[in-house]
Amino acid sequence: MDLYDEFGNYVGPELEEDDHSDIESDFGELIEKPEEEAGADGMDVVEYADGMDPASDENRIVLHEDKKYYPESSEVYPGVRTVTLDEDAQDLATPLIKPIKQKNFSVLQKEPPSMKYDADFLTSLMHTPNLIRNIAVIGHLHHGKTLFVDTLVQATQTED
Numbered sequence: 764m765d766l767y768d769e770f771g772n773y774v775g776p777e778l779e780e781d782d783h784s785d786i787e788s789d790f791g792e793l794i795e796k797p798e799e800e801a802g803a804d805g806m807d808v809v810e811y812a813d814g815m816d817p818a819s820d821e822n823r824i825v826l827h828e829d830k831k832y833y834p835e836s837s838e839v840y841p842g843v844r845t846v847t848l849d850e851d852a853q854d855l856a857t858p859l860i861k862p863i864k865q866k867n868f869s870v871l872q873k874e875p876p877s878m879k880y881d882a883d884f885l886t887s888l889m890h891t892p893n894l895i896r897n898i899a900v901i902g903h904l905h906h907g908k909t910l911f912v913d914t915l916v917q918a919t920q921t922e923d
Contacts, residue, residue: 881921
C-alpha cells in the first residue's frame with residue numbers, strides 16, 4: 764500500500780500525535796520548551812515590546828468615517844502659506860515664469876544672400892571637400908522626395 768498520493772501528500776492511516784514538551788532542533792538536538800508563566804491570579808502575563816502600549820493613540824481603533832485619508836497642506840508644508848484656487852486666475856497671455864531678461868535682436872543684413880550659383884562655382888566646390896555638406900531626404904514612396912531635391916537644385920542654378 765502506498766502512503767503518499769501522486770502529489771506527495773500523506774494519505775496513509777492517521778498518525779498519533781505526541782504532546783511532548785521537547786522540540787527537536789534543526790541539528791538533531793532536543794530543546795526543552797519553557798513552561799508558560801502565569802500571573803498570581805492564574806491569568807497569563809502579557810509583556811508588550813518597547814513602544815507597544817495598547818492605550819496609546821496609534822493602536823486605537825478608528826472607524827471608517829473618522830479616518831483622514833489626505834493631510835491638510837499646512838500639515839505637509841508647515842510654516843508655508845498655501846493658497847488653493849478652483850480656477851486659473853492668470854491670463855493666458857501672461858507666462859507662468861517671466862523671462863529674466865528681454866532679448867533684443869538686431870538685423871545686420873537687410874536682404875537675404877543670393878542663392879543663385881553658376882556651374883563653375885559648384886564644380887569648384889568639389890575640390891574642397893571640407894565645404895561639402897551631406898544631407899539625407901527621407902520619406903515614403905511617392906511622397907515627393909525627388910521633386911523636392913530637384914526644386915532645390917533648380918532654385919540655386921543661374922540661368923545661362
